[in-house]
Amino acid sequence: MKRIGLIFLLLMSHTVLAEALYPFDNAKKTAQFQGLLKELRCLVCQNQDLNDSHAPLAIDLKNEVYRLVQEGKSDDEIIRYLTARYGDFILFKPPVKSATYILWFAPFVFLLLGFALLMMRVRRE
Amino acid sequence: MNKQYIMAVLPTFIFMALVFFFWRGLSLDPAHVPSSRLDQKLPHFSLPRLGEDATLVSSTELVGKPIALHVFASWCSTCATEPVFLRHLKQAGVHLVGLNYKDTREDATRWLSTWGNPYELILSDEQGRVGIDLGVYGTPETFFIDKEGIIRERYVGPITEDVWEQNLKSKWEQLQ
Numbered sequence: 001m002k003r004i005g006l007i008f009l010l011l012m013s014h015t016v017l018a019e020a021l022y023p024f025d026n027a028k029k030t031a032q033f034q035g036l037l038k039e040l041r042c043l044v045c046q047n048q049d050l051n052d053s054h055a056p057l058a059i060d061l062k063n064e065v066y067r068l069v070q071e072g073k074s075d076d077e078i079i080r081y082l083t084a085r086y087g088d089f090i091l092f093k094p095p096v097k098s099a100t101y102i103l104w105f106a107p108f109v110f111l112l113l114g115f116a117l118l119m120m121r122v123r124r125e
Numbered sequence: 126m127n128k129q130y131i132m133a134v135l136p137t138f139i140f141m142a143l144v145f146f147f148w149r150g151l152s153l154d155p156a157h158v159p160s161s162r163l164d165q166k167l168p169h170f171s172l173p174r175l176g177e178d179a180t181l182v183s184s185t186e187l188v189g190k191p192i193a194l195h196v197f198a199s200w201c202s203t204c205a206t207e208p209v210f211l212r213h214l215k216q217a218g219v220h221l222v223g224l225n226y227k228d229t230r231e232d233a234t235r236w237l238s239t240w241g242n243p244y245e246l247i248l249s250d251e252q253g254r255v256g257i258d259l260g261v262y263g264t265p266e267t268f269f270i271d272k273e274g275i276i277r278e279r280y281v282g283p284i285t286e287d288v289w290e291q292n293l294k295s296k297w298e299q300l301q
Contacts, residue, residue: 043158043262043263057253057262057263060227061257064257083161085161085162085257085258085259086158086260086262087158087159087160087260088161089158089159
């Protein structure tokens, strides 16, 4: 029982620690901060998000996001601030824009194409 | 007949297209992040000269002639390979401005006396705030800024003679 409690504590410590390091006066901002950190890529260790990374640059960027959230900036404003500096690459999810239409819509086009081919075959038989 | 023929060669074409994309994917370097600051004005900043906290240099003072803003730090081991060649560039008339990134005055001064100082001017960005404004994600990084103060080129990685001759020299000469 004691061991389970310890494991639980260890699992929780991540969030608790984050809240102790980056205190907010309301839960909404805490949630916004946590949410943003998961969407943002650490540019030094590229497959980690900012939340998980302890690279010096990731810590700087985390502090920057903290400051902006504290100032009451919206998600959009914060993301615009960061992409102006680091480009879309800092986002794990690429934004929908003319350069990424193929990326976003090609799967649906292929799905429709496959469906059309299937229909053609079925109808012929 | 015709249809059979198409069905026979189709897999080969699909295979070739896949090989093309995978081959291209292998040669892409994910560590190479394009700068989103290209063709934009140098973000405004005001930083002390290294070792002289009292003299602040504003980014507007850098405008007027093309400069190469070189981001370096004493903790960056790759940076130590550069000063010898950078001194050549300085002699060749390249205006090198150093941005000492997330470093302390003591470490930076010791580093410069060890490896030599190739810069005309060194600005100290101890907190790395200007680094964030420039989108710096790893040292060394080099920004070419034209005489109007527009960022025209960003190079990530150490500048060697090969890199300069192949990638950067022509771009630098365009700024003149």
